Amino acid sequence: MAAPPGPGLVHVEPKQRLTAPPSSASTAATLVLIGLAAASVWAFIDLRINVATFVDGVHNAVAFAARVFPLDFPSFGEILLLCGQTLAIVVLATLLSTCLSVPLAVLAAGNTTPGDTSRLGSRAVIVIARAVPDLVLAIVFVRIFGIGALTGVLAMGLHSIGMIGKMYADAIEQIDNAAATALKAAGASRLQQIAGGVLPPVLPAFVAVGLHRLDINLRVTVVLGFVGVQGIGFAIAESLKVLDYQRGIALAVVVLGLCIVVELISGAIRTALLGRSSGPRGGITGAITGAAGALGRRAGLGARDAERSDEHLGVDPDLTRDPRLRSAAALADGRVGPPWDGARIGGACYALVTAAVVLASFSGAGISVTEAFGSLPRVFDSVGLFLPPETGGLFGELLVQLLITIKIALAATLIGVVLSLPIGALAARNVAPSPAVANTFRLVILIIRGIPELILAIIFVVITGLGEVAGAVALGIGGVGLLGKLVADSLEEIDPGPERALAATGAGRGQVLFAATLPAGMKALVAHVLYLLDTNIRAATLLGIVGAGGIGFYLLNASRVLEFGVVTTIILMVFATVMLFELLAIWLRSRF
């Protein structure tokens, strides 16, 4: 038996390991990640995304610019009308989705679910909703409900459950269950426990997630315009169809402005609700930590609140010194509802504005409930049209196109990651050399986020010509809006302790970055990149419809020429692909 090493001595045997032994699980996950990275590089090269393509494209762009300018804006009234219609559809779709997501999330969250069956069942519904792109739903619903607002509301409303439902369930799982248990101990029913003990702490996060989805849906609605959902996207599609670029691009500029305005408003509300802005950080952890932080800060305001409550009592100051007498005075006062102080008035105003927006949306979207129910009998006929799946003799071609779509998504993710890491790092206040730099890059990210991918795709279709390169570059740049923000937020959330400790040992800025900041952020980064890949797979399908390559183009064409059997085949192929990547992502996330 070897003697234990003496104090202060580390005894190193000649053959002793100096690195941790690898575990088989993390090795497999690392290999899969390396495989994905290699595939992305291959896709990037294979799609011939290079400088030459863009140099060639310059004269295209110049020629195109000549046809675009001067921009032909419609009248102000018309713009307002289009924006209103679009916003109405987006608000209703998001509202529908949140309403459906709350019960689903309650069933799906481990701490509120009645049993494993309902938990797995509702988790499955959520994953399926995520995997069926809203464009696909819209193509189906247009057959049933016709061209109009309802199609858009249903398509976006149902697809959004995939994100909102998951985030709500995660939010519920992160709360402290103790309050609900206390209500249970008092004899409250299951529903009473959920309403009284679970919903109050998650409501701010619920609203924030809803607003975040509102931003996303606003950008999606532009795409849905191409398959017949009313609003500004529809107007763009109509203009482009008749090659009226002056009008089409003018409308695209309007959309850009609208998206940025809505993003700013919803971002401000979310910041107020959660204490800081937060996106879907591979889950809702960010939103929740934000909410918890806000709660903590509010707890600190206790003293101020106490003073305020003294004021509202309005009793003899001598009385207010004795807490027992103060309590008795409040009882004698007999008030059983909260006083109308600033906070309550503010809350009531928010509620009124929200109600007004929802009501306006109902009238603005012009959805007739009776008409909607009238179309229901047509559901069976319409669904019959889509069955059985057919290939129209194109299966080989469809497989090739599906592969191209996957290639676009992979290459776009690579572009997104390569651009986002430096941009995101520079936007993080604890990494950027100065606050001004951080703010500048935050603004860049915000503007990129505001541009719908479709508009980017149209621009790149013009520059690089129809095809895959346009799709990959558009998605890649659009990805900076998502990933750049997530990277910046994650970097800012990293515990500064280890960084300080390393800096104190005399390590340089770069050494600290690699030894402390990056390792701490690695897990989050992997999750975010997988999330981006996931999003890109679905988006790559959608962008095909403006000629940006891949299977989306075939999807739109098949529905235009009424080959619904082929539409079903394509939907199934897309669904299988998305599910495959989704499961891969879940598996990878559990390994890191």
Place this chain on the structure above:
Amino acid sequence: MTTVDEVLGSGAGPPLPHAPVVEFSRVTKRFGPDVLGLDDISLTVRTGEVVVLLGLSGSGKSTLLRHVDGLQLPTSGSVRVLGTEVTTAGGGELRTLRRRIGFVFQQFDLVGCRTVLENVCTGALGRIRGPRLGLPTYPKALRREGLERLDRVGLADRAFQRSDTLSGGQQQRVAVARALMQRPEVLLADEPVASLDPESSAQVMDLLKTISREDSLTVLCSLHQVDLALGWGDRIVGLRTGRMVLDLPAAGLDRDQVMAVYSRVGADASALLGAAG
């Protein structure tokens, strides 16, 4: 070996002819194959008795309390509370039973982002129907009752503040008011002052004592502080690794006897019970 009943019968305890309220008979709770939460516990608590549970963390005090209102169910044995057999009670029966039992937790377990009064009103959920979210969804009469309960713990003037703006001691008093809202016959308290500073502890303990006396509540309360236990309880029950190692009237006990519950070595369960008898 002296049985529990003999000890109780031997004198200084509370007046006996009262009906049993809580009856544990040979209750064992296992967490997994190796961990014993409760080990063959038999215990009878009668109306109006104040029983204090003592023991190290992990000795089974919380587990025992949570068995009283069926938040946890035993692996074997029987738990009868207020005439209901908890182990076989259905959902509705259990809810009716829980309504009659107030529970005060160590961490208060209030809904922090809601007002104090709304938290108190949630204590009445057992007797109203349907889910409630927000103070205005509770009937006015209930809210008035809640305000009275709040005044009883001296906090009616805080009714419309967010409950997380209160200090720890105040929050625990709100939790007591919430339990009172149930008009309970039995009060369970799981280390109600363990996370409070000494002054707040004293306030909350005084409150619990006053209420239990005024309402002649049957109380089961777990505590860490031996002095508090001796000053309040009619009867002291000591637990170690899930076993009952002490069950005596508080009156004749001295500090050292009780401290033996906490010593890890030398104090064999039967020896303790025997020596005391």
